[in-house]
Amino acid sequence: MSTHAPTEPDLRHHGDAEVRDAAGLTDLAVNVRTGTPPSWLKARIAASLDSLAAYPDDRPARRAVARHHGVPEECVLLTAGAAEAFVLLARALRVRHPVVVHPQFTEPEAALRDAGHPVARVLLEAADGFRLRPGAVPEEADLVVVGNPTNPTSVLHPAGALGALARPGRTLVVDEAFIDAVPGERESLVPHLAELPGSVVVLRSLTKTWGLAGLRIGYVLAGAPVIAALAEQQPLWPVGTPALAAAEACCSARARAEAEAAARVFAADRAHLLARLREFGEIGHATAAPEGPFLLIHHPEGAELRARLRRSGYALRRGDTFPGLGPRWLRLAVRDRATTDGLVRALGAAGVR
Structure with missing residues (x-):
């Protein structure tokens, strides 16, 4: 893990760009659960x-x-998706030394830069399995942003390691957009919000598990003063009635039980995907124990492989737009076993050994 001067990847490239205007492609680029929203x-x-x-x-x-x-x-x-929360934080917080832990979702850094903040990066190392080591974050950082489980690495950081980043005078922002895809929401920082020092902010998204990317709904959990400061940056009525209805429904006992069942299906399907990909010696993995509904892999000719798979009907997310990665890296969503087996056939046809 190391601090690093910013490079200039395309921070505004996201998985939806891989499948926009591309009818017929099997979508492995967007991390939204298939078959959603439920009836x-x-x-x-x-x-x-x-x-x-x-x-x-x-x-x-x-x-x-x-x-x-x-x-x-x-x-x-309540926010128009978790992405809006990053904009609100960038506008509301008065910070001098913001740090973003990468590789991770790039909108936090983009929002901070748009608001005029100079952003430092802490790059987690592939050789270390992209694990978070709290000591790598500079002591002077007064804002730290980290994802858990992290997009795109699929690493689930221990709550203890995240909590070690909290301290007086610092705002710790943990993006838990995919935590509901982890059985039991293990390692969530939400149960520890009241006991940690400093300001701790947790972001949640309802777009992934529930298939609501087009509706835009998420929320922020934090101390009342932080919430009030963020609310001042929102326009009037920032979340529409249908999105509010969805948020209320997704907190029901029925929804919680369905999300937990879906998380266990993700775990089983991810294990199948991992096992099949390990048939190819040329494919490497970001972590031996992924926990998100997606995997990060690498191949010596990753960019070319992505193009070949696209011609075969499979869209994968390029990795070179994430700070700390490069063109060898690809992210793919966890899908059902039949889709995985089809991808494996396509990999073999593409010459992967």
Whole structure:
């Protein structure tokens, strides 16, 4: 792990660009659960359309999120997806030494730079399995952003390692957009919010597990003063009524049980994907124990392999837009076994050994 001066990858490139205007491709580039949203959630969203004449009221959804996580309502902020939260943080926080731990989702750094903040990077090392070592973060950092499990590495950092980054005078932001794809939400920092020093902010997304990327809904969990500061940066009625209905529904007991079942399916399908990919000696892996609904792999000719697979009907996420990676790296979403077996056949046809 090392500190590093910023390079200039395309921080605004995301997986959806791999499949936009590309009919017929099997999508392994976007980390949204297939077969979603479920019918019961669609019905809840559709029922909310009868209320569109009224201005949105976020109180029921905030109460539902607060109950779900066992935090006070004033510690919850609903946002137009987790991505909006990064913009709010960049605008609201008065920081001098922000640090982003990479490789990870690039919008936090992009938002900070857009707001005029000079951003330092801590690059986790492939040779170390992209593990977080808290001592690598500069002591002077007054804002630290890290993902858990991290996109794109699929590494789940121990809550203890994350908690070691918290201290007075520092805001620690943990992006848990994919934590609901981890059985039991292991290593989440939410249960420790009240006990950690400094300001700790956890971001959640409802777009991945529930297939709501087009609806834009997520939320922030943090101390009441931080939530108030972020809310001041939002426009009036920032989250629409259908998205609020979805947020409330996704906090129900039924939804929690379905998310847990989906996380266990992800784990089984990921194990199958790992086993099949290990049939190829040329393919390397970011970590021996991935925990997200995606894998990060590398191949000596990664960019060319991605192009060949695309011609065979499979879209993978390029890795060179993530700081700390390069063109050898590719990210692929975990899908069902039949899709994985089809990908394996395509890899063999592409000459991978």
